[in-house]
Amino acid sequence: MRARRHPGRHRRAGEAAQVTYREVIAIREFRSLWYGQGLSLLGDQLAQVALAVLVFDRTGSPLATAAVYALTYLPSIVGGPLLAGLADRFARRGVMLTCDLIRAALVAVMAIPGVPFWALCALVFLVVLLSAPFSAARAALLPEVLxxxxxxxxSALQNMTNQAVQMLGFAAGGALIAGMGPYRALALDAATFLGSALIIVSGVRRRSAPHTDGAKPSMWHMTASGARLVFGSRQLRTLVLFAWLCGFYILPEGIAAPYAARLATDDLPAPVITGLLMAAMPAGTVVGAFLFSRFVSPARRLRLMGWMAILSCAPLIITAIKPPLAVVLVAWVLSGIGGAYQLAANAAFVQHVPAERRGQAFGLVQSGLMAVQGVGILVGGFAAERLGPEPVVAMAGVxxxxxxxxxxxxxxESRGKGRVRAQATA
Structure with a gap:
């Protein structure tokens, strides 16, 4: 049997190994993680639209509809840091499979007509809550595969897949719901969890739990220890804050609808413009992730990370002069391109976290991401009611x-000190 060629091998010693997409896709375990993620995410996007339609049809209340949508943020913020530690206590493949199977069962119950509204809310909360250990396990497992x-x-492929599936799910979701109804759409979401589990069990090999010495610390202890690890190191703390910058450049998406109302014309109604605005940043992110990962060397990505982070916010400032739609779309696409700096921040974060503690560390960062996005959108909406969307987007950019x-x-500064220490110990 021919030995698998490892990406980055057969290069000169000391040369930074830059890998192609083809080499990464050739790795079976990565393909399984990638396909499972894409399938599950597509089902989730469809389910979000289905839930919005279902709740509004039942209650006729915009507040109830918004409340159910808010439940998609709350579990990750509240329970994410605690449950993410499961990815470090148990075998990560097993954690992913268990979460997929339980979520499939919960969503299948949601797909039963006549489920009470309170039960629907409870099921949504539990489904989203289980995404925390699943995502932490997948994030911690990926560096073991690649x-x-x-x-x-x-990571770039997964990021591009996330953005593309998000655009596809929201764009096609309404049409599919109109054709099949919300209950069948929820049943389809349940099937995607089962499909994800099948892909993982067939394509990802078994690995032992990170804590193999028999000592399994309590969840509270692991959460506190993870917080000390992430926020006790200056480099890790800086990388986490880089990740949380997304709260500034995600804010415009939360007020895209009122912004679109300002730009609407007879030829381009507000709903069409809303869709264009919400798709602009994900489109830029896909382009940026591809260019940044494919044509920029690993060492140069770290040097450019700060400039790219600035680019993720700077184009938003132009909205202060109330430009036409075409200029706004270009600015938001540029902002999405700048967001590709997250790839470098993520890779650096992985290098600085011990393998046996990655699940908890990723879980804490992910919970913070959800929190800053939710708070940013909430503050942006509150401010836009009083000041208008254009100045609010510009202030977020500044x-x-x-x-x-x-x-x-x-x-x-921290990188410079790190190089000095490395030279001193060499």
Missing amino acids: DGDAYVIG AGVVSAAALSLVWA
Whole structure:
């Protein structure tokens, strides 16, 4: 049997190994994680539309509809840091399979006509809550499947898949719901969880639990220990804050509908413009992730991370002069391209976290991401009611640029000290 060629091998010693997409996709375990993620995410996007339609049809209440949507943020913020530690206590493949099977059963109950509204809310909460250990296990498992630059390329593929599926799910979701109804759409979502579990069990090999010495610390202890690890290190803390910058450049998506109302014309009604605005940043993210991972060397990505973070927020400032739709779309696409810096931040974060503690660390970061996005959108909506959407988007851009510049200086200083220490110990 021919030995599998490892991405990045057969290069000169000391040369940064840059990997191609083809090399990464050739790895079976990565394909399984990738396909399972895409299938499950597509079902989730369809389910979000189905839930919105179902709840509004039942209650006729915009508040009830918004409340159910808010439940998709709350579990990750409240329970994410605690449950993410399961990915470090048990075998990560087993954690993913268990979460997929339980979520399939919960969504299948949601697909039964006549489920009471309170039960529907409880089921939504539990389904989203289980996404925390699943995502933490998958994030912690990926560096074991891919190493070096292959990890960055694999992360870029997953990121592009997330954005593409998000655009496809929201764009096609309404048409599918109209054709099949919300209950069948929820049943389809349940099937995607089963499909994800089948892909994982057939394509991802068994691995032992990270804690193999028999000692399994309590969940509270692991959560506190993870927080000390992530926030006790200056480099890790800086990388986490880089990740949380998304709260500034995601904010415009939350007020896309009122922004679109300002730009609407007879030829382009507000709903069409809303869709264009919400698709602009994900489209830019797909382009940025591809270019940044494919044509920028691993070492240069770290040097450009600060500048790219600034780019993720700077184009938003132009909305202060109330430009036409075409200029706004270009600015938001550029912002999405700048968001590709997250690939470098993620790769650096992985390198600085011990393998046996990655699940808890990723879970804490993910919970923070959900929190800053939810709070950012909430604050943006509150401010837009009083000031209008254009100045609010511009202020988010200014605040993001200032924060990104400050983090860039801290990161450059910490990297410089790290190089000095490395040279001193060499």
